[in-house]
Amino acid sequence: MKTKLSDCLRPLLLGALLLGSCVQAEVRPIDRVVAIVDNDVIMQSQLDQRLREVQQTIAKRGASLPPEHVLSQQVLERLIIENIQLQIGDRSGIRITDEELNQAIEAIAQRNGMTVEQFRGALSRDGLSYEDAREQVRREMVISRVRQRRVAERIQVSDQEVQNFLASDLGKMQLSEEFRLANILIPVPEGSSPSTIQAAERQAQDLYQQLKQGADFAQLAISRSAGETALEGGEIGWRKAAQLPPPFDGMIGALPVGDVTEPVRTPGGFIILKLLDKRGGETLVRDEVHVRHILLKPSEIRSEEETRRLAQRIYDRIQSGDDFAELAKSYSEDPGSALNGGDLNWIDPNALVPEFRQVMAQTPAGQLSQPFKSPYGWHVLEVLGRRATDSSSQFREQQALNVLRNRKYDEELQAWLRQIRDEAYVETKL
Structure with missing residues (x-):
């Protein structure tokens, strides 16, 4: 009587199944899903890590900790809100480069009076991983950019609101x-x-x-x-x-x-x-310069050297009596000023790139500069005048604008967070 091959293999398969069962019985789950948020999940390990960070922060402040189950629920809700914003950022194509992340870490270390290495050591002493901290900074940067796009950009403060605030008792008190x-x-x-x-x-x-x-x-x-x-x-x-x-x-x-x-x-x-x-409240005097310029940009059809030579020819023509404004309208590649004859009007030097600012500072009023290069291309500029302007009122208006924008931002942010939380699919498993 022939023995089937399957019969010969059955004991081996059964043994393998039994062995597999034994191995499986010894495995302990090390992580689990604690929340499903739209197309992503939050793991127990994420919750535990954030919970430790929050507990340490509260302990450093000397405050008493709430019951762990209450704190866990609050921390989980924070993670859910963060996760929703991160998914919005991912769908919007927001990415944080390694260079941007490194700069942010360095800035955090400097604010705490440390080098990056000292910062890593401080995290380690607190039982926190540098990699985890780095990931948290990346998450916060993404969330910040999401909020800028979705919240900050739709906040509008009218001129009338600014003037009303400046005239109010609260405005006078805050800005006085x-x-x-x-x-x-x-x-x-x-x-x-x-x-x-x-x-x-x-x-x-x-x-x-x-x-x-x-x-x-x-x-x-x-x-x-x-x-x-x-x-x-x-x-x-x-x-x-x-x-x-x-x-x-x-x-x-x-x-x-x-x-x-x-x-x-x-x-x-x-x-x-x-x-x-x-x-506070002091008079702010700002130096302003009335300047006009002609900008020429190198391109695929005009080399750097050819652009420099063209700038020199234009300079020579102006020196020979040709009209600056007409040449600016014909040649300047600065769309913001070309139609105005190259006129930038009265401008704060601090708003300009260093190369432009330096040449402008060295050029007497009523004089033309030699052609010079900046990151934007080749320029010829003429200084038309200089003045000192009392910008106290503009400064107070800017302060009022910032106060009103911050107030509206806080209100709008809370409303937006409630909206995205209500619209998201969330299933908690704590």
Whole structure:
């Protein structure tokens, strides 16, 4: 009787299956899916890693940790939101190059007063992997760019909103000067008699006269003031005018640094203020140059040398009396200024590339520069004038614009995050 080959192999197959079962029984799962997010998943290892980082951060602040299951849910939700944004970034083609990532790591290390190697060592001492930290920085850079595209670019702040903010009490307070102050308080108890009030006023006036004659404010505050900060020389720190009670709010702006106010009666007594320093709100004077230029760019049909020679010929023609504006309209390859005869109008030199800025600085008003090269090509420029401009109002408008944009960004970001979370398919498995 013949034996089938399959019968001979069956014990071997059975043995292999049994062996496979034994091996499988000894395997322990080292990772698992804790959430499905659209087309991606979040693994337990990712959650555990982030959980450790959050726990360490909370511990360093000296705060108490919430129960682990509560913290895990919060951390997982953060990972879900991040994952949704990363998928948006991937679909949008956002990529972070190694060079950009290296620069970001170096910047983080420098902000912490470290080299990159010291930063790696600090991470290791905290039980964190440098590779994991690097990946987290990459993720954050992608998320930042996604937010710039989806949130920041659709925020609009009108000129009227800026002007309304500047005119509001809040705007004036946020953008106004700050004053570093010290005070001396001569107290007047509640319900004091007229004679007591008069005595306190005479004492305050006597101190004021001493101060005007050069007496040391801090020493008088320590020895005579009843204020809470008397032992610190009366110093109360930085204040905005809007934070001061009348009439100090109107007096302090005109007070020179180092000077003192006359005694002023307040509910607590007579107060003398000294202006120690001030910051913000100062006049900003910016140097501007009125300049025009002709730009010529090398191309596939015109070499670098040919472009230089053309720039020299144009320079010679202008020197011979040809009209600069007409030549700019005919030859200049700067689309932003060519139709205006090459005129860049009044411009801040800091807005220009170093090569252009340097030649412009060396060219007297009313004079033409020799042809020179910048990253954009070959230029011939003429300086038409120079002036100093008070840009304080523009600076305050820019500050107001930044405040309003940041406020709108925070509101828009939260709404957008809720929207993408609601629209995503999310299944948690904790």
